Amino acid sequence: MPTDVTRREFVKAGVALSGLVVALQLPAYARTAVGALARRGSGATLSTSAFLQIADDGTVTLWLTKSEMGQGVRSSLPLILAEELEVAPEGIRVEQASADPKFGEQFTGGSSSVSGLWQPLRTAAAQAREMLVGAAARTWGVPAADCAAEQGTVVHRGSGRRLSYAALVPIAAVLKVPDSPRLKDRKDFRLLGRSSHRLDTPPKVDGTARYGLDVRLPRMVFACVARCPVFGRPLTGYDAAPARAVPGVLDVVPLEAGEIVAGGFWTYQLPGAVAVVAENSWAAMQGCKALSCRWETDGGVDSASLARIFRDRAAQTGVLGRNDGDAGAALSRAARTVEATYDLPFLAHATMEPMNCTADVRAGACDVYAPTQFPTGAQQVAEALTGFSPAAVRVHTTIMGGGFGRRFEMDWVIDSIRVSRAVGRPVQVVWTREHDMQHDNYRPASHHVLRAGLDHRGRVTAWTHRVVSPSVIAWHAPGSLTPGSDAAAGEALDGAAELAYAIPNLRVDYCAVSTPVPVGWWRSVYASQNCFANEAFFDEVAHASGRDPLELRRELLADSPRHLKVLDLAAEQAGWGGSLPSGRGRGIAIHKFFSDTIVAEVAEVSAGDKGLRVDRVVCAVDCGFAVNPDVITSQMEGGIVYALSAALRGAITLEGGRVRQSNFNDYPVLRMSEMPRVEVHIVESDEDPHGVGEPGVPPLAPAVANAMRMATGRPVRRLPVAG
Amino acid sequence: MAAFSFTVNGARQTVDAPPEMPLLWVLRDLLGMTGTKYGCGIAQCGACTVHLEGAAVRSCSVPVSVAAGKRITTIEGLAPDARGRALQRAWVELDVPQCGYCQSGQLMSAAALLARNPSPSDAEIDAAMDGNICRCGTYQRIRAAIHRAAGEA
Numbered sequence: 001m002p003t004d005v006t007r008r009e010f011v012k013a014g015v016a017l018s019g020l021v022v023a024l025q026l027p028a029y030a031r032t033a034v035g036a037l038a039r040r041g042s043g044a045t046l047s048t049s050a051f052l053q054i055a056d057d058g059t060v061t062l063w064l065t066k067s068e069m070g071q072g073v074r075s076s077l078p079l080i081l082a083e084e085l086e087v088a089p090e091g092i093r094v095e096q097a098s099a100d101p102k103f104g105e106q107f108t109g110g111s112s113s114v115s116g117l118w119q120p121l122r123t124a125a126a127q128a129r130e131m132l133v134g135a136a137a138r139t140w141g142v143p144a145a146d147c148a149a150e151q152g153t154v155v156h157r158g159s160g161r162r163l164s165y166a167a168l169v170p171i172a173a174v175l176k177v178p179d180s181p182r183l184k185d186r187k188d189f190r191l192l193g194r195s196s197h198r199l200d201t202p203p204k205v206d207g208t209a210r211y212g213l214d215v216r217l218p219r220m221v222f223a224c225v226a227r228c229p230v231f232g233r234p235l236t237g238y239d240a241a242p243a244r245a246v247p248g249v250l251d252v253v254p255l256e257a258g259e260i261v262a263g264g265f266w267t268y269q270l271p272g273a274v275a276v277v278a279e280n281s282w283a284a285m286q287g288c289k290a291l292s293c294r295w296e297t298d299g300g301v302d303s304a305s306l307a308r309i310f311r312d313r314a315a316q317t318g319v320l321g322r323n324d325g326d327a328g329a330a331l332s333r334a335a336r337t338v339e340a341t342y343d344l345p346f347l348a349h350a351t352m353e354p355m356n357c358t359a360d361v362r363a364g365a366c367d368v369y370a371p372t373q374f375p376t377g378a379q380q381v382a383e384a385l386t387g388f389s390p391a392a393v394r395v396h397t398t399i400m401g402g403g404f405g406r407r408f409e410m411d412w413v414i415d416s417i418r419v420s421r422a423v424g425r426p427v428q429v430v431w432t433r434e435h436d437m438q439h440d441n442y443r444p445a446s447h448h449v450l451r452a453g454l455d456h457r458g459r460v461t462a463w464t465h466r467v468v469s470p471s472v473i474a475w476h477a478p479g480s481l482t483p484g485s486d487a488a489a490g491e492a493l494d495g496a497a498e499l500a501y502a503i504p505n506l507r508v509d510y511c512a513v514s515t516p517v518p519v520g521w522w523r524s525v526y527a528s529q530n531c532f533a534n535e536a537f538f539d540e541v542a543h544a545s546g547r548d549p550l551e552l553r554r555e556l557l558a559d560s561p562r563h564l565k566v567l568d569l570a571a572e573q574a575g576w577g578g579s580l581p582s583g584r585g586r587g588i589a590i591h592k593f594f595s596d597t598i599v600a601e602v603a604e605v606s607a608g609d610k611g612l613r614v615d616r617v618v619c620a621v622d623c624g625f626a627v628n629p630d631v632i633t634s635q636m637e638g639g640i641v642y643a644l645s646a647a648l649r650g651a652i653t654l655e656g657g658r659v660r661q662s663n664f665n666d667y668p669v670l671r672m673s674e675m676p677r678v679e680v681h682i683v684e685s686d687e688d689p690h691g692v693g694e695p696g697v698p699p700l701a702p703a704v705a706n707a708m709r710m711a712t713g714r715p716v717r718r719l720p721v722a723g
Numbered sequence: 724m725a726a727f728s729f730t731v732n733g734a735r736q737t738v739d740a741p742p743e744m745p746l747l748w749v750l751r752d753l754l755g756m757t758g759t760k761y762g763c764g765i766a767q768c769g770a771c772t773v774h775l776e777g778a779a780v781r782s783c784s785v786p787v788s789v790a791a792g793k794r795i796t797t798i799e800g801l802a803p804d805a806r807g808r809a810l811q812r813a814w815v816e817l818d819v820p821q822c823g824y825c826q827s828g829q830l831m832s833a834a835a836l837l838a839r840n841p842s843p844s845d846a847e848i849d850a851a852m853d854g855n856i857c858r859c860g861t862y863q864r865i866r867a868a869i870h871r872a873a874g875e876a
Contacts, residue, residue, distance in 0.1 A: 207758020
């Protein structure tokens, strides 16, 4: 992340959106490499970018700078490369890049992997392809225009002569890299734009895939860390003897409280904590349980007192995110006003694979094996903790059992580096599910106050939305940003300030609130709250004006053709307007995500004796060009299920400063028997790809809320639905 | 500490462990078989599902002393079984996994289901698979893949 970023630049760059979506900076290497002829043994290598190497045995290597957490980068990115290079995607060797400045800033977030690498990867591959074609033309003494690349070879159209890439690499490698290679026309795509199987499935069905928790090193030991159950409170003492008495426990290590700044921007608290080191994970867990720690725990907050703080804060002024016309005057002139408040809880990420990291800190160097979304961040915290130079810190990014934003944090990376340094051995720090649930960086709770004004003909003339919520970016960079800064407001108002409806008087502002609860980026970030408030309130406005919610949306989106297309597709596929039996309801919601992807979802629910059931979700998505439609479909399915778990029952609550939930028994998530029928429809688009990891999430909760309103006659203004 | 013997995927294994040590950690940390996953430790998520004498169990909640003398099958031993292979194929063909972390457990639960009910209905699949959480939301594909494997095996 940039070190001297100013607040204004944050907002301007749209980075606001969580600080994650920094435009992918092409590393200097990629711009300057000129047909690098790297000698390795006797082999020549053709490389047009840090991402791509073609060896003289024909092996194509893609250096993967993105983290695979289920979203499919290990398939989508090779596919893009294969298309432009004219090779088979299955044959590409995918190597996970370790954190290295030559690859630029390495992070995976903001639904930006495909959109950010779309041009760089295609360009690098097209350059290599043109150089290989040029090498063949030179060899045969024919014009390059008469030659074509296909299936890892170059063929001379006139004579049918053919040379493999392997044979051409030594010649191509000394040619000049073309500045502006011709990218393939989309009509010539043979791989992209149609569904193809993911490349990384086989090891995930036979137990051979290695996640962070599966890292095994010689001399490795395991550790669990005890933290104060009340956020940010100090350790006052502990008794190691009961832990040491557990068979397999090797050591008990105190970790001092402190703070580090990494990358010149991020601030990380080092908790006063105690690590129990053992021969195996189980012994470490048992030892940690036996450890008797004394913490300062008085005066911790609880959820009810936090809710009061949020409501009080809503009565004060906020930072403006949008101010069209004069919303105050329009509201006072309105023939009728509608007002509602919405409340959303803190949420845990609850990735399937709990937090863990393996570090091996030695004299003068260290290796970190991290299932991380932010390899550069892991390198920076290792530097800050050890004082080593970046070159001495090697970060190995493993595949991971879900990320959802949680694996952007560094708390668990920091644990492993500190404990390994203390014991002088490779250490795998394992977080129990309980630790993971109670020491997350939670999706911030939020309180929303919305007002709308209608004129005597029922037209919507004014809309105000006040968002009250803690700031994620300010939590992570308190030295650079205040919660009330423009950058914090830009992030927290994501999707609220960009309301797409044509309403002449529109005012959106942000009231930052500080709490001791750690907050973080959760799949779709603030769009997960703001879209709920927007779209649930929109239906209240439609109801007040006696309008069909779809028709009113269509009217106020008349000048937004992409929105209309998505909305209409979802409505049509869902059979909007068709009759439903009593006790059932249908609701629609739409959201344009900050990646530019637009998703509309229609939920059908039934409110019966056994409570609410979501029977069906119809999703329409415009994500620009559909690189691999089936992966897009699965990302929508995943976003819908993730959001549905949260909407139905997800809530992290506090009592005496402690998180009350601890595991899947009290933080229940959707199970198969509750799975609605999900149908995904993709809008055809000529735009470049826009990203699909997160945009399926935001519209789901309001679509369900709006369907519940229809089914029960009662608006839903608070999540989770189950109370 | 005591010595416990059992078979894992047909091979006899003996470990020295506290009797209450869960089978999950015996497999992962003592035998180095990391295909079986830790998710919750309290039999709520199903990521650690293995077969004990052919029945699906949550290995995080089976003490090694209970597993002693028994026949254990893990995800690493699924392929030799025709139904197991059919399930793995269906998982690949329908692109079921996203992150994949829960899928070892999903497959082991599915294999136990097909062993006792070769042609399950949606409701029977839901009932058998309800103990296996997937946070990536692959349930719909899992259900379809089980049907596909049932049709083939």
